[in-house]
Amino acid sequence: MKAGIQLTKVWFDDDVVELRVDVSDGNSFFSNRVYVGYSTLSEIVSELNVFRDQVYGGLLDIRFGEFGPEFANGAFYAQLHFAKPGKLHITCKQQSEFEDFSVMKVASEATLYLETEPVLLDNFISDLRGLHMEKREEAYLEAI
Numbered sequence: 001m002k003a004g005i006q007l008t009k010v011w012f013d014d015d016v017v018e019l020r021v022d023v024s025d026g027n028s029f030f031s032n033r034v035y036v037g038y039s040t041l042s043e044i045v046s047e048l049n050v051f052r053d054q055v056y057g058g059l060l061d062i063r064f065g066e067f068g069p070e071f072a073n074g075a076f077y078a079q080l081h082f083a084k085p086g087k088l089h090i091t092c093k094q095q096s097e098f099e100d101f102s103v104m105k106v107a108s109e110a111t112l113y114l115e116t117e118p119v120l121l122d123n124f125i126s127d128l129r130g131l132h133m134e135k136r137e138e139a140y141l142e143a144i
Contacts, residue, residue, distance in 0.1 A: 001029055003114060003143035005078070005092065005124075009131060017041070019064065021076045023092045023112050025143070030110035032074035032096045034065035041132040048125045051080065055118060058082045069098040069105050080121075088121055090114040090143075114143040 003026035011018040022031045051060040065075035077093040092112045098105040130136035
Protein backbone atom coordinates (compact mmCIF):
# COMPACT_ATOMS: atom_id res chain seq x y z
CA MET A 1 0.00 0.00 0.00
CA LYS A 2 1.15 3.51 -0.78
CA ALA A 3 1.52 5.89 2.15
CA GLY A 4 -1.88 7.08 3.32
CA ILE A 5 -5.10 6.23 5.10
CA GLN A 6 -7.63 3.93 3.43
CA LEU A 7 -11.14 3.49 4.88
CA THR A 8 -13.13 0.61 3.39
CA LYS A 9 -16.73 -0.27 4.19
CA VAL A 10 -16.85 -3.90 5.36
CA TRP A 11 -20.35 -4.21 6.79
CA PHE A 12 -23.27 -1.99 7.78
CA ASP A 13 -26.76 -2.00 9.24
CA ASP A 14 -29.28 0.74 10.08
CA ASP A 15 -27.17 2.12 12.97
CA VAL A 16 -23.47 1.63 12.26
CA VAL A 17 -20.94 0.92 9.56
CA GLU A 18 -17.90 -1.28 10.08
CA LEU A 19 -14.79 0.13 8.43
CA ARG A 20 -11.44 -1.46 7.77
CA VAL A 21 -8.81 1.18 8.45
CA ASP A 22 -5.48 0.68 6.65
CA VAL A 23 -2.68 3.10 7.46
CA SER A 24 0.78 3.12 5.91
CA ASP A 25 3.65 5.57 6.27
CA GLY A 26 5.42 4.01 3.27
CA ASN A 27 7.46 1.65 5.46
CA SER A 28 5.06 0.32 8.09
CA PHE A 29 1.47 -0.81 7.68
CA PHE A 30 -1.31 -1.45 10.21
CA SER A 31 -4.88 -2.51 9.59
CA ASN A 32 -7.82 -2.82 11.94
CA ARG A 33 -11.62 -2.63 11.98
CA VAL A 34 -13.84 -0.13 13.74
CA TYR A 35 -17.55 0.52 14.20
CA VAL A 36 -18.74 4.04 13.34
CA GLY A 37 -22.21 5.52 13.71
CA TYR A 38 -23.64 7.32 10.70
CA SER A 39 -23.98 10.52 12.74
CA THR A 40 -20.27 10.35 13.57
CA LEU A 41 -19.39 10.11 9.88
CA SER A 42 -21.58 13.09 9.13
CA GLU A 43 -20.00 15.13 11.97
CA ILE A 44 -16.48 14.31 10.79
CA VAL A 45 -17.25 15.40 7.21
CA SER A 46 -18.60 18.70 8.60
CA GLU A 47 -15.59 19.18 10.90
CA LEU A 48 -13.16 18.44 8.05
CA ASN A 49 -14.92 21.02 5.85
CA VAL A 50 -14.23 23.68 8.49
CA PHE A 51 -10.72 22.40 9.30
CA ARG A 52 -9.55 22.43 5.66
CA ASP A 53 -9.49 26.24 5.75
CA GLN A 54 -7.46 26.44 8.98
CA VAL A 55 -4.11 26.10 7.21
CA TYR A 56 -2.34 28.34 9.73
CA GLY A 57 -2.04 26.07 12.75
CA GLY A 58 -5.38 24.26 12.60
CA LEU A 59 -5.81 21.13 14.74
CA LEU A 60 -8.49 18.42 14.47
CA ASP A 61 -8.97 15.09 16.25
CA ILE A 62 -10.84 12.22 14.58
CA ARG A 63 -11.88 9.12 16.51
CA PHE A 64 -13.59 5.97 15.27
CA GLY A 65 -14.42 3.31 17.85
CA GLU A 66 -12.99 3.36 21.38
CA PHE A 67 -9.74 2.14 22.87
CA GLY A 68 -9.83 -0.52 25.56
CA PRO A 69 -10.90 -4.13 26.17
CA GLU A 70 -14.44 -3.19 27.19
CA PHE A 71 -15.36 -1.98 23.68
CA ALA A 72 -16.30 -4.00 20.60
CA ASN A 73 -13.95 -4.16 17.63
CA GLY A 74 -10.95 -1.81 17.38
CA ALA A 75 -10.22 1.91 17.51
CA PHE A 76 -8.67 4.58 15.29
CA TYR A 77 -7.53 8.04 16.34
CA ALA A 78 -5.99 10.65 14.06
CA GLN A 79 -4.76 14.10 15.00
CA LEU A 80 -4.51 16.41 11.99
CA HIS A 81 -2.30 19.48 12.35
CA PHE A 82 -1.42 22.21 9.89
CA ALA A 83 1.99 22.88 11.47
CA LYS A 84 2.83 25.21 8.59
CA PRO A 85 0.85 26.30 5.53
CA GLY A 86 0.77 23.72 2.76
CA LYS A 87 1.70 20.74 4.97
CA LEU A 88 -0.72 18.64 6.97
CA HIS A 89 0.82 16.39 9.63
CA ILE A 90 -1.21 13.40 10.84
CA THR A 91 -0.55 11.21 13.87
CA CYS A 92 -2.51 7.95 13.63
CA LYS A 93 -3.06 5.59 16.55
CA GLN A 94 -4.79 2.27 16.02
CA GLN A 95 -5.79 -0.65 18.18
CA SER A 96 -7.13 -4.02 17.07
CA GLU A 97 -9.93 -5.89 18.80
CA PHE A 98 -8.90 -7.53 22.08
CA GLU A 99 -8.46 -11.30 21.91
CA ASP A 100 -7.44 -14.07 24.29
CA PHE A 101 -3.70 -14.61 24.45
CA SER A 102 -2.16 -16.91 27.04
CA VAL A 103 -3.89 -15.96 30.31
CA MET A 104 -5.02 -12.45 29.33
CA LYS A 105 -6.67 -10.41 26.60
CA VAL A 106 -4.43 -8.35 24.30
CA ALA A 107 -4.77 -6.04 21.31
CA SER A 108 -2.17 -5.07 18.75
CA GLU A 109 -1.43 -1.36 18.52
CA ALA A 110 0.44 1.02 16.22
CA THR A 111 1.27 4.71 15.92
CA LEU A 112 2.17 6.00 12.47
CA TYR A 113 3.06 9.50 11.30
CA LEU A 114 2.02 10.85 7.89
CA GLU A 115 2.35 14.09 5.97
CA THR A 116 0.02 15.25 3.22
CA GLU A 117 -1.18 18.40 1.44
CA PRO A 118 -4.43 20.43 1.53
CA VAL A 119 -5.56 19.38 -1.97
CA LEU A 120 -5.21 15.70 -1.00
CA LEU A 121 -7.30 16.41 2.11
CA ASP A 122 -9.99 17.90 -0.16
CA ASN A 123 -10.05 14.65 -2.16
CA PHE A 124 -10.40 12.65 1.07
CA ILE A 125 -13.28 14.81 2.29
CA SER A 126 -15.08 14.20 -1.00
CA ASP A 127 -14.46 10.44 -0.72
CA LEU A 128 -15.62 10.38 2.91
CA ARG A 129 -18.79 12.29 2.03
CA GLY A 130 -19.48 9.69 -0.68
CA LEU A 131 -18.87 6.86 1.78
CA HIS A 132 -21.28 8.44 4.26
CA MET A 133 -23.93 8.93 1.57
CA GLU A 134 -23.48 5.30 0.46
CA LYS A 135 -22.21 6.30 -2.99
CA ARG A 136 -18.70 4.92 -2.37
CA GLU A 137 -17.22 1.94 -0.59
CA GLU A 138 -13.84 3.58 0.15
CA ALA A 139 -12.22 6.84 1.17
CA TYR A 140 -8.49 7.42 0.70
CA LEU A 141 -6.18 10.12 2.02
CA GLU A 142 -2.90 10.01 0.11
CA ALA A 143 0.25 10.86 2.05
CA ILE A 144 3.40 12.32 0.51
